[in-house]
Amino acid sequence: MPVIPQRLDRVVFHQLKGLNNLDISFDDKNVTGIFGVNGCGKSTILHALACFYKGQTPGAETNYFTRFFKRVDGAKWARSRMTAYMAIAGDNRHVEYRKAADRWTPRIDQRPVRDTYYIGIDSCVPAIEQESLTRTSYYMTPLAGGVANCDQILRSAAQVLGRPYDDYSKTICGSRRYKKVRQPNCMAYTSLSMGAGEQRLFTILERLYNLPPYSILLIDELDLTLHTTALNRLVSIMVSIAANRHLQIVFTSHREELTTRDDINIRHIWTPAGGGQTFCLDHTTPDCLYRLSGHVEKPYEIYVEDDLAAAIVREELRDTGMMDYVTLRQFGDAANAFVVAAGLEIQGQLSNNQLLLTDGDVYRTDLEREDIMKKRYSGNEAEKDLHRQNALRCIKQFNLPEHGHPESFIWSLLKTKTGKLADFANEIAPFPDDKHSYLYDIQQRQGDTRENFLRDVISLVKTDAVWPNYVSELRSWLNTKKAELGI
Structure with missing residues (x-):
C-alpha cells in the first residue's frame, strides 16, 4: 500500500x-x-x-x-x-x-x-499476574518466523537496561503468547519470569522498530x-x-x-481551580506548575522565559535590594506568559504583585498581545474579556531592538567591552539560523558553569548606555514595589 x-x-x-x-x-x-x-x-x-x-x-x-x-x-x-x-x-x-x-x-x-x-x-502488568492462581506448569512451543528487527530490539533493550541480550523470540502455550529472551551465559526465560519494566520495554521496542x-x-x-x-x-x-x-x-x-x-x-495540561477552560503550557517548568497549584513563597513574584532572563532579573534584584522579597520563576515559551497570567487571574491569585516578563522578541505590540491572549484563553463572554484585560496588565517585556533576539543582543553589547569574555564574543561569527548559540559558544570557551557565566556576562553588559532602556519596564515595576515596602 x-x-x-x-x-x-x-x-x-x-x-x-x-x-x-x-x-x-x-x-x-x-x-x-x-x-x-x-x-x-x-x-x-x-x-x-x-x-x-x-x-x-x-x-x-x-x-x-x-x-x-x-x-x-x-x-x-x-x-x-x-x-x-x-x-x-x-x-x-x-x-x-x-x-x-x-x-x-x-x-x-x-x-x-x-x-x-x-x-x-x-x-505494565507482569504476565505472571495475569495467570491462573492454580496453574503450575507450562509447556512452551516456539512460534515460527521469529521477531522482525530482532537485532535492533536487542541492542536497544541492552542500552536501556544496561545488560546484554543475545536472543528474543515468541512462544505459545495453549492460546496465549509469551515473550522469551536470553542473556549471555544464562538460561532463557519467558515473560512469566520478567519484571514489569523489562516486559513492557520489549513491548514498546518491538512496536517502535516495526512501525x-x-x-x-x-x-x-x-x-x-x-x-x-x-x-x-x-x-x-x-x-x-x-x-x-x-x-x-x-x-x-x-x-x-x-x-x-x-x-x-x-506539554503541560492544567485546569485552574474553579476555571472551566483547560490550558496547555508549552515547555514550561515544574516550578511554574507547582506555583499554579497555589504555592506562594514571597510577597512578589516575577516570571520569565528562561535562565538568561532569570540572570538579568537577579542582577536587577541585587542592585535594587529586592532579592529577599521576590520569588523568580521560569514559564518557558513566551506564549505561556499569557496562559499563566490568565490562569492566576481565573483563580483570583493575580495582582500587581506578579510580573510576567517576556523577552520582547515576539508579541511586542498591544495588538499582538491581545490576539495571543484570546487564542490562549478563548471565549466571548464579558467575564472572560475582563479576565483577559486584567491578565494583560501584569505582562511586560524587555525592550529589544526591532527584530532583535535576547542572546544576539547581549552578544552585541558584550563585543564592545574589554576582557576575556569580550574577546571570546568578538571571535564568534553571527549565527543567523541558531540564535541560542551566541552565548553557548562563549560559555564553552570560558568553561565555567552556566549560572556563573551568565552572572559575569550581565555584570559586564549592564554598564552599557542602552541597558536602562532594555530593562526599563522591569525597573519601573521594581521601583514601585520598593516604594510599597518603604526601602
Missing part, C-alpha cells in the same frame, strides 16, 4: 470529558510528552487520538470511540467535539469529531487513513516501571527512530525529569 506523508499538527478539544477548549499542538518535534497532575486529562487526549484514524497496514488499529468512551449509567458523551488539524500528502485540512446524538462522527470509513498504535497501562513510516504511536504512562536513567535512554531511542521513519509519538508521563529535554515537545 502507498505510504502517505502526514502529520497531526494540533487538536482543539472543545469539549471531551474534563477537557474544555484545550488547544494542544504536536507540530514542533516528532515526539511529544504530555504532563500534568492526576485527572487533568492526559489519558483522555491519547484515547481521542487513537480514534482519529483508520489503519491501512495489517496489524494497525482502527478504534471506535466506544473503545475508550463507554456509556456508563446512561451517559452518552453528548456535545463532545474536537477539531484536528492535519497535513496529509502536503495538503492542510481539518477534521471535526463529535457526538451530537447516538453516533460519533465521522464514521470509520470516512476518517483519514493512518496507521495508529496504542500501548496502554495494561502492558510503518508516518505512523502515530501512543503510549500511556511511559514512565511506569522504568527508573529515570532507563527512561531517558528509551526516550532518546524514540526520538532517533521517529526522525528516521517520520513517526509521531505521543506519550503521557508524571516524570518531571523529562521536562528538561529539548528534543521533544513538552
Whole structure:
C-alpha cells in the first residue's frame, strides 16, 4: 500500500470529558510528552487520538470511540467535539469529531487513513499476574518466523537496561503468547519470569522498530516501571527512530525529569481551580506548575522565559535590594506568559504583585498581545474579556531592538567591552539560523558553569548606555514595589 506523508499538527478539544477548549499542538518535534497532575486529562487526549484514524497496514488499529468512551449509567458523551488539524500528502485540512446524538462522527470509513498504535497501562502488568492462581506448569512451543528487527530490539533493550541480550523470540502455550529472551551465559526465560519494566520495554521496542513510516504511536504512562536513567535512554531511542521513519509519538508521563529535554515537545495540561477552560503550557517548568497549584513563597513574584532572563532579573534584584522579597520563576515559551497570567487571574491569585516578563522578541505590540491572549484563553463572554484585560496588565517585556533576539543582543553589547569574555564574543561569527548559540559558544570557551557565566556576562553588559532602556519596564515595576515596602 502507498505510504502517505502526514502529520497531526494540533487538536482543539472543545469539549471531551474534563477537557474544555484545550488547544494542544504536536507540530514542533516528532515526539511529544504530555504532563500534568492526576485527572487533568492526559489519558483522555491519547484515547481521542487513537480514534482519529483508520489503519491501512495489517496489524494497525482502527478504534471506535466506544473503545475508550463507554456509556456508563446512561451517559452518552453528548456535545463532545474536537477539531484536528492535519497535513496529509502536503495538503492542510481539518477534521471535526463529535457526538451530537447516538453516533460519533465521522464514521470509520470516512476518517483519514493512518496507521495508529496504542500501548496502554495494561502492558505494565507482569504476565505472571495475569495467570491462573492454580496453574503450575507450562509447556512452551516456539512460534515460527521469529521477531522482525530482532537485532535492533536487542541492542536497544541492552542500552536501556544496561545488560546484554543475545536472543528474543515468541512462544505459545495453549492460546496465549509469551515473550522469551536470553542473556549471555544464562538460561532463557519467558515473560512469566520478567519484571514489569523489562516486559513492557520489549513491548514498546518491538512496536517502535516495526512501525510503518508516518505512523502515530501512543503510549500511556511511559514512565511506569522504568527508573529515570532507563527512561531517558528509551526516550532518546524514540526520538532517533521517529526522525528516521517520520513517526509521531505521543506519550503521557508524571516524570518531571523529562521536562528538561529539548528534543521533544513538552506539554503541560492544567485546569485552574474553579476555571472551566483547560490550558496547555508549552515547555514550561515544574516550578511554574507547582506555583499554579497555589504555592506562594514571597510577597512578589516575577516570571520569565528562561535562565538568561532569570540572570538579568537577579542582577536587577541585587542592585535594587529586592532579592529577599521576590520569588523568580521560569514559564518557558513566551506564549505561556499569557496562559499563566490568565490562569492566576481565573483563580483570583493575580495582582500587581506578579510580573510576567517576556523577552520582547515576539508579541511586542498591544495588538499582538491581545490576539495571543484570546487564542490562549478563548471565549466571548464579558467575564472572560475582563479576565483577559486584567491578565494583560501584569505582562511586560524587555525592550529589544526591532527584530532583535535576547542572546544576539547581549552578544552585541558584550563585543564592545574589554576582557576575556569580550574577546571570546568578538571571535564568534553571527549565527543567523541558531540564535541560542551566541552565548553557548562563549560559555564553552570560558568553561565555567552556566549560572556563573551568565552572572559575569550581565555584570559586564549592564554598564552599557542602552541597558536602562532594555530593562526599563522591569525597573519601573521594581521601583514601585520598593516604594510599597518603604526601602
